[in-house]
Amino acid sequence: MRRVAIIGAAMTKFGELWERGFRDLVVEAGIKALENANVHGADLQAGYIGTMASGRLVGQEHIGALIADYMGLNPLPITRVEGACASGALALRQGYMDVASGMHDIVVVGGVEKMTDLDIAQVSDILGGAGDQEWELFLGATFPGLYALMARRHMYEYGTTEEMLAAAAVKNHKHGAKNKFAQYQKEISMEEVLNSKRIADPLKVFDCSPITDGAAAVVLAPLDIAKKYTEKPVEIVTTAQASDTIALHNRKTLTGLRATQVAAKKAFERAQLKPSDIQVAEVHDCFTIAEIMAIEDLGFFPKGQGGPATLEGKTGFGGDVVVNTSGGLKSCGHPVGATGVKQAVEITWQLRGEATGRQVKDAEIGLTHNVGGSGATAVVNIYRKGW
Amino acid sequence: MRRVAIIGAAMTKFGELWERGFRDLVVEAGIKALENANVHGADLQAGYIGTMASGRLVGQEHIGALIADYMGLNPLPITRVEGACASGALALRQGYMDVASGMHDIVVVGGVEKMTDLDIAQVSDILGGAGDQEWELFLGATFPGLYALMARRHMYEYGTTEEMLAAAAVKNHKHGAKNKFAQYQKEISMEEVLNSKRIADPLKVFDCSPITDGAAAVVLAPLDIAKKYTEKPVEIVTTAQASDTIALHNRKTLTGLRATQVAAKKAFERAQLKPSDIQVAEVHDCFTIAEIMAIEDLGFFPKGQGGPATLEGKTGFGGDVVVNTSGGLKSCGHPVGATGVKQAVEITWQLRGEATGRQVKDAEIGLTHNVGGSGATAVVNIYRKGW
Numbered sequence: 001m002r003r004v005a006i007i008g009a010a011m012t013k014f015g016e017l018w019e020r021g022f023r024d025l026v027v028e029a030g031i032k033a034l035e036n037a038n039v040h041g042a043d044l045q046a047g048y049i050g051t052m053a054s055g056r057l058v059g060q061e062h063i064g065a066l067i068a069d070y071m072g073l074n075p076l077p078i079t080r081v082e083g084a085c086a087s088g089a090l091a092l093r094q095g096y097m098d099v100a101s102g103m104h105d106i107v108v109v110g111g112v113e114k115m116t117d118l119d120i121a122q123v124s125d126i127l128g129g130a131g132d133q134e135w136e137l138f139l140g141a142t143f144p145g146l147y148a149l150m151a152r153r154h155m156y157e158y159g160t161t162e163e164m165l166a167a168a169a170v171k172n173h174k175h176g177a178k179n180k181f182a183q184y185q186k187e188i189s190m191e192e193v194l195n196s197k198r199i200a201d202p203l204k205v206f207d208c209s210p211i212t213d214g215a216a217a218v219v220l221a222p223l224d225i226a227k228k229y230t231e232k233p234v235e236i237v238t239t240a241q242a243s244d245t246i247a248l249h250n251r252k253t254l255t256g257l258r259a260t261q262v263a264a265k266k267a268f269e270r271a272q273l274k275p276s277d278i279q280v281a282e283v284h285d286c287f288t289i290a291e292i293m294a295i296e297d298l299g300f301f302p303k304g305q306g307g308p309a310t311l312e313g314k315t316g317f318g319g320d321v322v323v324n325t326s327g328g329l330k331s332c333g334h335p336v337g338a339t340g341v342k343q344a345v346e347i348t349w350q351l352r353g354e355a356t357g358r359q360v361k362d363a364e365i366g367l368t369h370n371v372g373g374s375g376a377t378a379v380v381n382i383y384r385k386g387w
Numbered sequence: 388m389r390r391v392a393i394i395g396a397a398m399t400k401f402g403e404l405w406e407r408g409f410r411d412l413v414v415e416a417g418i419k420a421l422e423n424a425n426v427h428g429a430d431l432q433a434g435y436i437g438t439m440a441s442g443r444l445v446g447q448e449h450i451g452a453l454i455a456d457y458m459g460l461n462p463l464p465i466t467r468v469e470g471a472c473a474s475g476a477l478a479l480r481q482g483y484m485d486v487a488s489g490m491h492d493i494v495v496v497g498g499v500e501k502m503t504d505l506d507i508a509q510v511s512d513i514l515g516g517a518g519d520q521e522w523e524l525f526l527g528a529t530f531p532g533l534y535a536l537m538a539r540r541h542m543y544e545y546g547t548t549e550e551m552l553a554a555a556a557v558k559n560h561k562h563g564a565k566n567k568f569a570q571y572q573k574e575i576s577m578e579e580v581l582n583s584k585r586i587a588d589p590l591k592v593f594d595c596s597p598i599t600d601g602a603a604a605v606v607l608a609p610l611d612i613a614k615k616y617t618e619k620p621v622e623i624v625t626t627a628q629a630s631d632t633i634a635l636h637n638r639k640t641l642t643g644l645r646a647t648q649v650a651a652k653k654a655f656e657r658a659q660l661k662p663s664d665i666q667v668a669e670v671h672d673c674f675t676i677a678e679i680m681a682i683e684d685l686g687f688f689p690k691g692q693g694g695p696a697t698l699e700g701k702t703g704f705g706g707d708v709v710v711n712t713s714g715g716l717k718s719c720g721h722p723v724g725a726t727g728v729k730q731a732v733e734i735t736w737q738l739r740g741e742a743t744g745r746q747v748k749d750a751e752i753g754l755t756h757n758v759g760g761s762g763a764t765a766v767v768n769i770y771r772k773g774w
Contacts, residue, residue, distance in 0.1 A: 062471035065763035077628035101488030241464035376452030
């Protein structure tokens with residue numbers, strides 16, 4: 001396999017972008033990524049796009065072709081990849097394999113979701129398609145409800161408290177306040193989180209990531225020619241993906257995501273690295289409990305210690321691994337299909353030293369962790385400086 | 388790149404399968420393909436699944452994970468790939484790149500669609516998501532309408548007649564009558580086609596492929612170890628994909644699909660083969676005009692000669708290239724996401740000599756051609772005996 005690098009990275013502002021359409025969001029991110037990579041459209045040989053539910057959210061499938069058209073890139077082959085909220089990381093993974101295989105050299109990978117043009121009940125129903133439609137959603141389960149079950153069990157087994165959950169949101173808003181692309185560039189206090197409206201007990205509204213519009217893109221090339229395009233290529237050292245049961249009731253445990261654990265183990269083995277080598281990580285905090293479980297499942301902390309570690313600030317600046325410098329899904333926002341690519345964009349900026357205002361000093365190795373649904377898919381990617 | 392082979396192939400019966408669900412269709416095809424490949428689930432390292440619109444058709448996204456679960460394959464990574472009606476061929480292409488890259492050895496690729504649980508108006512609206520939602524479907528265009536525009540122009544420029552279109556349907560039903568997996572195992576006459584109800588003039592109901600439920604699957608392995616599993620591995624010599632504008636009104640011509648032309652050119656170049664080397668082909672006859680254009684765009688016949696060639700029987704048994712031995716989309720049926728994989732299954736059977744009742748004698752080299760929407764995506768794959 002050839003070694004693969006990110007040579008360009010960009011994203012749109014994330015937020016409730018009512019004046020923007022699906023098409024121009026993805027075009028903006030794509031063009032900015034090409035500019036950042038010093039690549040012309042004519043240099044591209046293939047593309048991948050992650051989106052979860054464009055069919056239901058904007059009535060449009062076949063968005064690979066749509067994007068090739070709207071970016072003026074026909075007859076470029078662009079393929080859509082979907083794995084619910086992990087669609088972005090899966091698109092990146094396919095782009096990685098494409099370049100690694102030798103099939104193509106210069107490949108663009110995007111992620112996009114346009115979510116705010118429908119009302120919240122419709123969006124909630126559509127997002128339900130990431131879980132088990134027949135055995136969960138049809139019977140009334142919602143995603144806050146599913147993650148609340150995990151939170152409640154984590155609290156029961158490990159003594160995790162609502163304050164520990166809230167600490168993840170407070171930290172991520174602190175980071176997001178420094179990210180000009182974030183949906184919420186505003187700090188929040190522990191009291192605000194704890195006093196916010198209960199959505200699915202013990203999760204409150206400030207434990208939940210928002211509904212977001214946005215897009216992100218990266219450009220990939222073989223590492224050995226990446227320096228032709230950029231002085232600071234970021235190598236994708238490896239990518240690992242795993243699955244778990246689509247429904248929660250079939251799992252042996254609710255206090256962690258087996259898909260994350262398996263993918264992380266594979267990723268670290270392939271990269272010949274260990275969790276303590278990671279200095280900066282973007283993890284999938286669709287709910288605060290998801291971040292607590294992620295930092296345990298990824299091996300940053302022992303099972304049950306994610307809550308105390310978060311409350312003690314071990315995942316913030318000054319900690320051994322700084323988690324969600326972008327603001328995470330909670331503060332930067334969660335345009336579902338874009339999230340996995342945005343995570344790669346943030347890690348690229350961190351390793352290049354371009355994360356102004358939220359830079360992890362001397363970051364050399366980073367990780368992204370993107371989850372689909374309630375954990376039926378997880379993708380773990382590891383990155384390092386390629387120069 | 389490593390050379391890649393199909394070591395197992397299977398499909399469900401195609402048809403209006405009201406007693407079957409999305410989940411068991413794909414499980415049936417997957418398990419049969421594994422059995423055919425002499426592979427256990429535990430041998431699999433990754434999977435890909437093509438489906439166009441499971442979100443809107445059955446309320447379920449995230450079907451990669453769903454399938455891993457329902458096939459008992461967790462934590463196997465399975466990824467959904469979508470490119471409208473070309474979703475199946477795109478899934479196969481990603482599986483090909485995965486094995487070619489050296490990432491994984493044994494990979495399963497499936498395609499599925501469950502379409503008959505909604506009424507026809509809903510399905511027609513959902514299929515519209517394969518075209519340009521904002522500039523075509525929102526304004527009332529349907530897929531029969533879009534292809535009727537192409538048919539009308541092809542008739543105007545080349546003198547193609549309704550009889551020539553009908554001849555494709557008659558031939559494909561003749562082939563499908565010999566395929567026990569086909570939706571319509573019944574011959575139809577030229578008169579029946581010409582006298583059938585007009586849907587979008589000049590296309591009549593028997594010029595159109597049907598709404599279908601079904602699934603298909605293949606198992607891939609590196610060619611150099613394929614003989615461990617099967618005596619008759621079928622090599623995927625190459626795969627090529629191209630895009631065109633999503634809307635018809637932006638194209639320079641309506642009498643051919645540029646995406647097919649570009650993908651075919653690339654595929655033949657990479658394979659170092661020419662159209663006359665192909666003995667058996669499955670092409671995308673979503674409408675009869677689509678088959679006429681396909682056999683021209685693929686280079687089997689000069690532009691404008693597809694109609695006369697079809698009427699003269701040059702694409703049936705006894706012709707230089709036998710087209711759509713499965714019955715094609717017209718007679719075998721068109722469960723959208725499954726079609727591209729079914730095409731690969733049919734070519735596998737043809738090259739192995741297993742296409743009972745419809746075997747092309749001594750077939751050595753085959754081709755599949757899968758189109759998304761009205762031609763904004765095309766995928767051309769070439770196969771040959773790998774033993």
